[in-house]
Amino acid sequence: MSDIFVPAARVLPLPPLTLHILVADGQLLCRGDSFLHAKPLLPAAMVESSHYLGELRGEACGVHQIATPADVEGCEWRSLRSLLGRVDDLHFALAGRALQVVDWDINHRFCGRCGRGTEYHPRDRARVCRDCNLAVYPRISPCVIMLVTRGDECLLARHTRHPRGIHTALAGFIEPGENAEQALAREVREEVGLEVGKSRYIGSQSWPFPGQLMLGYHTEWTGGALVPDREEIAEAGWFHYSALPEIPPPQTLSGQLIRLFAKRASGEKRC
Known part of the structure; x- marks a missing residue:
């Protein structure tokens, strides 16, 4: 099957993932130039949030936000810029999508209007304040x-x-x-x-x-x-x-x- 990425039409509930991207402090966990892993590689207790991105080659792909970079044998934490020209356009865009989703999630856990905590929208990629109904989507x-x-x-x-x-x-x-x-x-x-x-x-x-x-x-x-x-x-x-x-x-x-x-x-x- 060719490398085709189909974005998630519905982000919740989180399906069983078979391709995993790990992000911490704006960096990607990579083995060589590859940031896609068949397993999460780190204990579930270290994962702060997980997000379904879509399907790559028919496999469910998601990103896990890790609080701080942790050592993983055979891997290193790399910036997205370091992958420019090292991976094809499809994979570079997927890595960028993962980082943008994590960035949105981290920065909008509290409402920018009233300061209350936000919750995930039941379908869309959005965080919603239940007090004032402000919905915040990833910023483009x-x-x-x-x-x-x-x-x-x-x-x-x-x-x-x-x-x-x-x-x-x-x-x-x-x-x-x-x-x-x-x-x-x-x-x-x-x-x-x-x-x-x-x-x-x-x-x-x-x-x-x-x-x-x-x-x-x-x-x-x-x-x-x-x-x-x-x-x-x-x-x-x-x-x-x-x-x-x-x-x-x-x-x-x-x-x-x-x-x-x-x-x-x-x-x-x-x-």
């Missing part, structure tokens, strides 16, 4: 990530939080009342002082750091002088498709946007 933050293009060149930036030399596409969160295209134009203007026009949607990616949904675009430069804001952008510049600096790996949406632009630009030159 929509973002835009856009590669600004100018003929054979694309705009790449190095962020202040990334001291290494990787250059990437611009990105930012969508604000209340905005659609994706409005957010795209605003972020480009704020981060590098440029104006953009025609935009083409390329694709999306779940980015669980901690819970973003990235919407990817190619967008065309229409004017303005390049002025990085220096708070978020350490440096930015125009790069010809044939002379790109170090860019994010192809498993990232940013890397995909850049590589797709370069492929299309080089293909047009050969025609």
Whole structure:
């Protein structure tokens, strides 16, 4: 059977699990690059909560939240980022789903409105306050990530939080009342002082750091002088498709946007 993941339509009651993911302090228990285990590996007394995620290859898969990382022979606790490029997209997304569910469960055990304890919804992935009826679902933050293009060149930036030399596409969160295209134009203007026009949607990616949904675009430069804001952008510049600096790996949406632009630009030159 091929690797197909079917998300849980109903999260309770918890079914018997045959695939187990263990999470503690934002890390995954791994044997090599594998975070899926045929057994829970740790005593039930160490498990603070368990959640049904869905079925992988027809097997029930769930995540167990462990209070603190514990030593398991032959295994090590690893960050999700360490698996980027080491596992395929399906398994990376599953690991991200597990971490996001645990993060939601830990952070919403008490109501953000009245402070009372919350309980699990009987069907949905939600925690509900029985006193004020506030329901809290796992948080997903929509973002835009856009590669600004100018003929054979694309705009790449190095962020202040990334001291290494990787250059990437611009990105930012969508604000209340905005659609994706409005957010795209605003972020480009704020981060590098440029104006953009025609935009083409390329694709999306779940980015669980901690819970973003990235919407990817190619967008065309229409004017303005390049002025990085220096708070978020350490440096930015125009790069010809044939002379790109170090860019994010192809498993990232940013890397995909850049590589797709370069492929299309080089293909047009050969025609």
